Every structure is written in structure tokens, then in C-alpha cells.
Amino acid sequence: MHIAVLVKQVPDSEATVQVKADGSGVEIEDRYTLNFFDSLAVEEALRIKGQGGDVVVTIITLGGQKGVEALRTGLAMGADQAVLLDDPAFAGGDEYATAMVLAAALKGMQVDMILCGKEAFDDSSGVVGPLVAEFLSMPSVTSVVKIQLAPDKGSALIEREIEGGKEVIKVSLPVLLSAQKGLNEARVPPVMGVMKAMRAEIKKLDLAAIGLPATVVGRAGSKEEILRYHRHPQRPAVTMLQGEAADIVRQVVGLLKEEAKVI
Amino acid sequence: MERMDAVVVGAGLAGLTCAYRLACEGMQVLVLERGDHPGSKNVTGGRIYLRPLRPYLPELWDKAPLERQVTKEVITMMSAGAAFTAQFTSDKFREHSYTILRSRFDKWLGERVVERGGFIVPQRRVTDLLREDGRIAGVVSEGEEIPAHVVVAADGALSLLAEQAGLRGPLAPRHAAVALKEVIKLTPPVIEERFGLSPGEGAAHLFFGAITEGVFGGGFLYTNQETVSLGLVLGIDSFLRHPAARETHAIFEAFKGRREIAPLIKGGELVEYSAHLIPEGGNKPVRQPYTDGFLVAGDAAGLALNMGITVRGMEFAMASGYLAAQTVKQAKEKGDYSATTLAAYATLLKESFVLKDMETFRRSLDVLENPRMTGFYPAWVCKVMEDVFWIGEGPKQRVSFTIWKGIRQGLFNLRAIKDLLRLRRI
Numbered sequence: 001m002h003i004a005v006l007v008k009q010v011p012d013s014e015a016t017v018q019v020k021a022d023g024s025g026v027e028i029e030d031r032y033t034l035n036f037f038d039s040l041a042v043e044e045a046l047r048i049k050g051q052g053g054d055v056v057v058t059i060i061t062l063g064g065q066k067g068v069e070a071l072r073t074g075l076a077m078g079a080d081q082a083v084l085l086d087d088p089a090f091a092g093g094d095e096y097a098t099a100m101v102l103a104a105a106l107k108g109m110q111v112d113m114i115l116c117g118k119e120a121f122d123d124s125s126g127v128v129g130p131l132v133a134e135f136l137s138m139p140s141v142t143s144v145v146k147i148q149l150a151p152d153k154g155s156a157l158i159e160r161e162i163e164g165g166k167e168v169i170k171v172s173l174p175v176l177l178s179a180q181k182g183l184n185e186a187r188v189p190p191v192m193g194v195m196k197a198m199r200a201e202i203k204k205l206d207l208a209a210i211g212l213p214a215t216v217v218g219r220a221g222s223k224e225e226i227l228r229y230h231r232h233p234q235r236p237a238v239t240m241l242q243g244e245a246a247d248i249v250r251q252v253v254g255l256l257k258e259e260a261k262v263i
Numbered sequence: 264m265e266r267m268d269a270v271v272v273g274a275g276l277a278g279l280t281c282a283y284r285l286a287c288e289g290m291q292v293l294v295l296e297r298g299d300h301p302g303s304k305n306v307t308g309g310r311i312y313l314r315p316l317r318p319y320l321p322e323l324w325d326k327a328p329l330e331r332q333v334t335k336e337v338i339t340m341m342s343a344g345a346a347f348t349a350q351f352t353s354d355k356f357r358e359h360s361y362t363i364l365r366s367r368f369d370k371w372l373g374e375r376v377v378e379r380g381g382f383i384v385p386q387r388r389v390t391d392l393l394r395e396d397g398r399i400a401g402v403v404s405e406g407e408e409i410p411a412h413v414v415v416a417a418d419g420a421l422s423l424l425a426e427q428a429g430l431r432g433p434l435a436p437r438h439a440a441v442a443l444k445e446v447i448k449l450t451p452p453v454i455e456e457r458f459g460l461s462p463g464e465g466a467a468h469l470f471f472g473a474i475t476e477g478v479f480g481g482g483f484l485y486t487n488q489e490t491v492s493l494g495l496v497l498g499i500d501s502f503l504r505h506p507a508a509r510e511t512h513a514i515f516e517a518f519k520g521r522r523e524i525a526p527l528i529k530g531g532e533l534v535e536y537s538a539h540l541i542p543e544g545g546n547k548p549v550r551q552p553y554t555d556g557f558l559v560a561g562d563a564a565g566l567a568l569n570m571g572i573t574v575r576g577m578e579f580a581m582a583s584g585y586l587a588a589q590t591v592k593q594a595k596e597k598g599d600y601s602a603t604t605l606a607a608y609a610t611l612l613k614e615s616f617v618l619k620d621m622e623t624f625r626r627s628l629d630v631l632e633n634p635r636m637t638g639f640y641p642a643w644v645c646k647v648m649e650d651v652f653w654i655g656e657g658p659k660q661r662v663s664f665t666i667w668k669g670i671r672q673g674l675f676n677l678r679a680i681k682d683l684l685r686l687r688r689i
Contacts, residue, residue, distance in 0.1 A: 031299070190407050194384045195293065 001055045001153055003045045004106055005079070006116035006129065007038040008061060009070035013121065023228035032066055034073040037117025039186035040179040042074045044147060045115050047184060049078075053153070056080050058109065062090055062101055068202060075197035076189030087206040092219035099131030101217050104210040106136060112153065114176040118143050126178070133176035140176040141169055145183050267291045269591050270402050270411035272389045272424055274301035276365075276577050277561025278417030279372040280320065280584030281591075286379035288592050293411070294376065294383040295404055301383065302369025306442045306539035308483050308492060310467055311577045312360045315616045319585045328371050329361035330487035331465025335458070339523060340641035341472035346523045347644050362465045362485040363577075364446070364492070366535070389418070392427050392557075399428060399556040412600045413591050415558045417584060420542040422563030430559055431549045436500040437632075438565075440480060440543040443515045444494035446487075447531035454486050457527055469573075472641030474518045476509065478502050479632045482518055484527065493519065493528060496574075498543055498632065511538070542567035542576060543628065548621050552612065553605040558587045568621055569628050579617045586611040626688040635682060643673040 011017055015031035034042075042059065049055040059074035061067040062085040071082035085105055093101070106114065114133070119126030126142070133140030145166065146159035158169045161180050189197070207214060214220060241248045256263045269285055271278045274296035285292040298304035310333055313324060334356045339348040373383050393401035393408050401410035402424075416424035420439060425431045451462065458466045470482035479501035485492045495515050502508055518524060548565040552558060560566075561580035568575045590608040594600045612618045630636070647669035651662055660668075673679065 188405070191293070191295065191384050191387060191404055191409055192407070195382050198382060 001048075001053060001113070002058065002109065002111045003048060003055060003113045003115060004058045004060055004109060004111045005038070005041050005045050005074065006060055006102060006114065006132065007042065007070045007074055008035045008117075008120050009033070009063065009066040010035045010120050010122040019229045019231045023230065026229055032069060034070045035117050035120050035122075037119060037121075037179050037181070038070070039073075039077075039117075040181070040183045041115035041117050041177075042077050042079060043184045043186040044179060045113075046078045046187070048113075048147070048149060051149075058083060058111075060085065060102065060105065062086075062098055071202055072194075072197040072200070073189065075200050076193040077187055078189075078193060082200065082202045084202050084204045085206075085210070086204050087217075089207045089214045089218045089220075092222070093217060094222035094224040095125050095127045095131060096223045097217050097219075097221035099128045099135060100221055101210060101212065102128070103132045103135035104212050105205055106132065108210075112174050113156075114138075114174070116176065116178050118178040118180045129176055129178045136174075136176075138174050138176060139171050140178070141171055142178045143180040144177045145180050147177060147183070265291075266401075267293050267409070267411040268595060269293075269413045269415055270295065270409055271415040271417055272402060273417040273419060273561075273563070274298075274369065274373055274383055274385070275305060275417060275419065275561060275580060276369070276372070277563070277580035277584035277587075278415065279369060279376055280581045281415050281417060281560060281588045282376045282381045282383070282584075283320075283323075283372065283379060284585055284588030285591060286376055286381035288588070289380070290592065290595060292376075292381045293409070294373075294381065295387045295389050295402070295409075296383060296385045297388050298385060300370055300385050301373035302366040303385075304539075305365040305369060306444050306494075306537045306541060307363070307365045307577065308444075308485055308494060308574075309363050309365060309577065310360050310485055310573070311363045312575070313358060315578045316581055319582055323372075323375065328367050329363055330485075331362050331460070331463055332356070332358060333360045333362060333467045333485075334464045335460065335466040337466055337468040339468065339470045339472075340644050341470060341474050341521070341523070342642040342645035343473045345645035345649055346472075346521075347641075347648050348523075360467070362467070362487050362492070364487055364490070389424065392424060399554065411556075413556055413558060413594065413605070415560060415584075415587050415591070416563050417560045417580075418563050420540060420562040420567070422559065425549060425559040425563050428554055428557050428559070430551060430554060430557075431565065434542070436503060437498070438543050438628075439499045440496045440541050441499060441502070441511055441538060442494055442496045442541045443511055443538045444492055444536070445519075445533055446490045446492050446535035447528050448490045448534045449528075449531045451489050453530075454489070454491065458486055460486065467573075470518075470523075471637050472645075474514075474521065475637055476505075476514050476517075477634070477638060478505055478508055478514070479634070479637060481637070482524075484524070490534060491528060491531070493524070496541065496543075499540075501632065501634075541574075543569055543574070547625070548612075548618065551609065552583075553590075553602060553608050555602045555605075556600050558590060558605060558608055560584045560587045566617060566621065568624050569631060570624050575620070579621075582615055582617050583612060586615060586617075630682075630685045630688050633682060633685070635678070639673075640682075643669070647673070 009032045011028045012031040012033045015029040018027045045057045057079040059079045059082045061070050116129040130140045141158050143161045148157040155172045159166045268290040269292045271282045271294045274294050282292045282294045336351040339346050387404045389402045389404050391403040392399050465486040468484040479498035480496045482495045542562050552564045560583040566579035594604045650665045
């Protein structure tokens with residue numbers, strides 16, 4: 001059984017991210033980590049492998065040096081191999097173009113299951129996974145919190161999170177599943193794993209290797225264009241009310257009625 | 264599982280220097296670091312003196328990300344409302360001492376280690392020593408056993424590993440201080456104008472007296488390339504003896520607000536705030552910095568020295584890390600990692616500037632922590648200067664008389680004479 005896990009290196013939740021003054025982009029502090037939901041996907045693949053049988057786990061990402069770091073994290077956790085999709089032509093692509101490249105690479109890999117995070121921590125679009133499934137004409141289930149593989153590995157029982165409860169779905173393989181919080185708790189890579197991952201060779205695939213024309217990848221193949229980013233509106237100045245409690249209450253009620261107009 | 268030649272615990276200057284040298288020698292070395300990256304957990308003033316270190320790592324210094332070369336030494340003695348400053352510049356102070364931002368420098372040094380084939384794994388806490396037949400045979404990090412021929416403990420002033428190895432006791436409050444530091448961003452032209460510097464030149468400014476509010480310690484300000492590091496160091500033991508002392512951050516805020524400080528940092532943006540336990544120096548170095556399969560270096564080995572005009576730790580850390588690496592290399596050649604072979608480390612330390620300087624200044628802390636050093640004397644100097652410069656309504660006395668009167672009142676007593684004699688220890 002071959003499981004592919006799609007991963008992305010994203011800014012750490014503690015990194016400072018600022019919108020550029022002209023709104024053309026964002027400036028991100030150099031602190032990156034494997035996307036949280038992707039780490040759940042890697043973990044789940046490793047747990048399936050741990051259940052026995054002949055399972056190979058391949059970690060895949062699209063991108064340059066930062067992508068390599070995501071791959072090494074996956075390898076450190078215990079994945080068998082890693083593939084980097086890297087070509088100048090891939091740059092600047094939207095979700096559609098990204099999924100196009102991933103799907104083309106996966107087509108040649110004979111995968112039985114594709115796991116990915118339900119969304120990336122940075123742009124939160126959450127559509128690359130389902131698009132990949134679409135391009136590969138395979139079913140996809142999003143926001144998965146439990147995966148139970150049938151003994152013959154031909155199908156799986158999936159639990160996914162829905163508003164106020166869970167949905168149980170039976171799906172045939174091959175399938176793409178996107179991981180939601182609650183699926184598992186990702187392991188901290190062991191030190192020995194990290195060292196092994198640092199030395200591991202990472203397979204690179206470029207445009208020629210995946211056999212797509214340059215017109216359908218990267219910026220050229222994108223359907224969307226980001227026009228600008230907005231900063232969060234500045235919080236207005238705080239007014240401190242002074243005086244006795246009873247007075248303050250009266251003032252607050254007055255302000256809520258007349259200024260905020262909420263009561 | 265494969266056995267590393269060496270596991271270094273702590274990616275500070277001692278650990279990284281040791282790992283760098285080992286990696287250069289083609290040995291298998293792994294550095295485990297608790298912080299997010301090398302340098303992330305560190306609070307250093309800081310300035311580093313290059314002269315003692317050049318012979319050790321000659322190839323590194325020309326590319327090292329140092330900040331400014333210190334050409335101006337400034338000392339300010341402060342009373343509650345006055346300050347007396349002495350400033351010293353010298354043409355000789357070229358390539359002598361540099362200001363340094365450790366989060367930047369350590370990260371860079373870490374990259375050099377990795378470049379040479381060493382491994383650095385951050386966000387890993389080493390909890391225990393791994394023992395085989397009673398002998399240290401590696402470390403345990405969060406349950407994972409990592410076997411190694413030698414463990415180099417470079418885990419800082421509190422070194423739990425050196426304690427576990429039985430080489431030292433816990434750090435005494437007297438030898439520890441709490442350091443608070445803010446890194447404040449200005450622009451290079453503003454820094455050069457405010458401190459009277461040429462591009463690339465820096466100032467090291469020390470403050471002592473009333474700013475520590477009776478607690479043993481002092482303040483510092485170092486100019487970096489585009490920031491200044493402003494900090495305050497407060498001795499823990501002295502702090503405990505002052506039950507009325509305010510909270511450290513309140514003391515620090517008052518320090519920042521002083522007339523002598525505020526204009527220097529005006530308009531700056533706070534980019535980093537840190538507080539950490541640091542060694543105050545004065546502690547004796549670990550008597551035996553080695554045992555079977557184990558070496559201890561840097562602050563962990565008690566290698567920090569309070570010379571009054573500066574607290575030195577970084578040069579000692581790097582030199583001891585270097586010498587630890589030499590020792591491990593010799594042990595590998597012999598195929599013997601027992602205490603007998605590793606004892607060479609103690610000899611190397613003794614022959615280096617590290618233990619020689621430690622010996623010369625071994626009693627300096629006794630003098631410095633005298634409460635009159637931060638209380639009476641700075642206030643006395645300020646009072647004398649005030650009287651010298653003051654012109655009031657009444658007739659003014661001769662300047663020489665004012666100074667003589669000040670000296671008679673301040674220094675002509677047994678206590679002051681004793682204090683003066685004790686100064687010889689520094």
C-alpha cells in the first residue's frame with residue numbers, strides 16, 4: 001500500500017506577520033514549521049503503516065528550500081521517502097495551479113491513499129487537497145477525525161466533523177482525506193529520526209519530470225490573482241471611565257445606547 | 264543504534280564551539296538545544312573580547328556577525344539624583360572588543376557547525392544522563408536514549424547535567440544574578456550621533472550606584488549595529504537580603520526613566536525583551552571538569568568572572584568548548600574515553616588564559632559585592648562633584664578645599680581604608 005502525504009511549510013504561529021504598507025504582500029518573520037494539520041496527516045499515515053502490512057509513506061511538497069524543511073520533518077517523524085516538486089515555472093501559482101502540479105506528480109506514483117491537512121495555517125484556503133482529488137478523479141473527504149481501513153484495504157470507514165456532530169462515511173480507495181484536529185496527536189520526531197532525515201536524499205521532480213506544459217502551472221496556469229492584503233483595522237483609543245461604580249454604570253449604559261447603539 | 268562520538272548539550276558558545284571543532288575534525292557530533300534555535304534562550308550583555316580568542320578559531324572571526332567594535336568605554340556612577348561619568352577612548356582599541364547580539368551570532372555559529380557536518384537538534388531538553396555499567400554513556404532526551412562516547416555538558420550556569428554527573432553542587436544564589444535586557448531599535452546614524460561614534464564603532468557603557476536601589480548589581484548599555492542593548496543585572500543573594508526591594512521590572516523601568524538614560528533610547532522601538540538567570544562570577548570553577556565519558560564547559564563549568572569593569576563569560580565559554588573538543592579528539596584517537604584520558608582537559612584549561620584569569624580574579628566578587636560599592640561610594644562621588652560645581656547664594660569655598668573636605672569626610676575612616684585595601688583583589 002502506498003500512502004502519499006501532501007505537506008506545506010508555513011510560518012510558525014509565533015512568527016510576526018505584517019502586511020506591507022502598500023498592501024501588495026506580507027512580510028513574514030523567518031520562523032517556519034510544518035503546517036499543523038499536515039503533521040496530523042503524516043502521523044496518521046505512520047499509524048496506518050504501524051498497523052502492519054507493506055505500507056510505504058511518501059511525503060510530497062511543492063516549493064524550494066522551505067519545502068525541503070517540511071519534507072525533512074516528515075522524514076524525521078518516520079516517513080519512508082520524500083519528493084520535492086521544484087521548478088521555477090511552479091512559482092506564483094494559486095491553489096488550482098498548485099493542485100495541478102501535485103496531481104500530475106501523483107499520477108505516476110500509484111497511490112492508494114492521499115492524506116493532507118484540511119487547510120494550511122497561513123492562507124487557510126483548504127482547497128488544494130480536494131482539487132488534487134478532482135484532477136485524479138478520486139473521491140475526497142475533508143475534515144477527517146477518524147480513519148478505519150477495511151481489512152482488504154479496498155475501502156475505509158471515515159468519520160468527519162460536521163456542525164454539532166460527526167458524519168460517518170464509507171469510501172472506496174484510492175481516496176484523498178484531509179486531516180482535522182482530533183484525528184490524532186502528531187509525534188515529536190525522535191532525535192535519531194531528525195539526524196537520519198537531515199542526511200536523507202530528497203527526490204526532486206521538475207516540470208519536465210511531471211510532463212505538464214508550462215502554461216498550466218505557476219502563475220501562468222492560475223485562475224486567481226491576489227490583488228491586495230488589508231491590515232486589521234486599528235483598534236480605536238480606549239476611554240477610561242472614572243468615578244463611583246454607580247456613576248460608571250450609568251455612563252456605560254448611556255454609551256451603549258447612544259454611541260454603540262447596541263441596547 | 265549508532266553511537267555518536269560526542270553529544271553536546273546546549274547550543275551556546277561553549278557547546279557550539281566544541282561541536283564546530285569536532286565537526287571540523289570529521290567527528291560525529293550532535294548538539295541538543297532546549298530553545299527554538301541556537302541563541303534563542305540567551306541573555307548576554309554583550310560584548311566579546313576577541314584577542315584571547317583569535318588563536319583558537321582564527322578562520323571564523325573575519326566573517327562572524329559581530330556588531331560594532333568598542334572604541335569607547337564609559338562608566339557612570341549614580342546617586343539618586345546625580346551622576347558622574349568617566350569616559351575613555353583609545354586608538355589602541357581596534358579589533359579589541361566587539362558588541363554582540365547572541366541570537367544572531369549563535370544562529371550563525373550553529374550554521375557553521377551544520378556546514379561542517381555536525382547535527383543540531385533544537386527544542387530538545389536533555390533530562391538525564393544515560394549510564395551503562397555505571398559509566399556515562401550518552402543522554403536521555405524526553406525518554407529517548409541517545410548513546411555517545413562522550414557527553415559535553417554546555418548547559419549553562421544551572422548545569423543540571425554537571426550536577427547529575429556529580430561534578431558540582433547547585434548554583435548558590437550568591438553566584439547568580441537575574442539579568443533584564445531590552446534590545447531597542449534605533450538607526451545607525453542616530454546611534455552614532457547620540458554616542459559620538461563613527462560608523463562601525465561602538466560604546467560600552469556601565470552604570471552603577473543608586474539605580475540598583477541598594478541591591479548588588481549594575482546597568483549596561485551596548486551599542487549594536489542598529490540597536491542598543493540596555494540591561495540591568497541584580498544579584499540574587501543581595502536581592503533576597505533586601506526584603507523591601509521592589510520587583511525587578513520596576514527597578515528596570517526606573518533605570519530606563521533616568522535622565523541619563525532616557526534621551527539615549529528616545530524614539531527607539533523595543534524589539535526584544537528578555538530576563539534570565541546569569542552567572543555573576545566569583546564562583547570557583549568546577550574542580551574536576553571531567554569524569555568517565557563526560558566533560559563540562561562554559562558557564563556550566565563555573566567559568567564566569569566578575570572583574571568589576573566587565574563580567575566575562577563568553578571568551579571562557581568558547582575557549583573551554585574548543586579545549587573540550589581537543590580532548591575528545593585525543594580520546595577518540597586513543598579509543599579511550601575514560602576519566603584518565605579526559606583529564607587532559609583540566610590540564611589544557613589550566614594552561615590557557617581561562618583558568619589563569621579565573622585565578623587572578625578569584626576574589627574580586629568579595630570586593631564588589633560590598634554594599635558600599637553600589638551604595639555609599641557612587642553617592643559620595645556625586646555629592647563631592649555637586650559641591651564642586653555648585654555656586655549658591657553664599658560665598659563659595661575654594662575648589663581644592665571642597666574636594667579635600669569631601670575626601671576627609673568620605674574616605675578618612677577605617678571602613679573606607681579597609682575597602683581601599685581590598686580593592687587590590689580586583
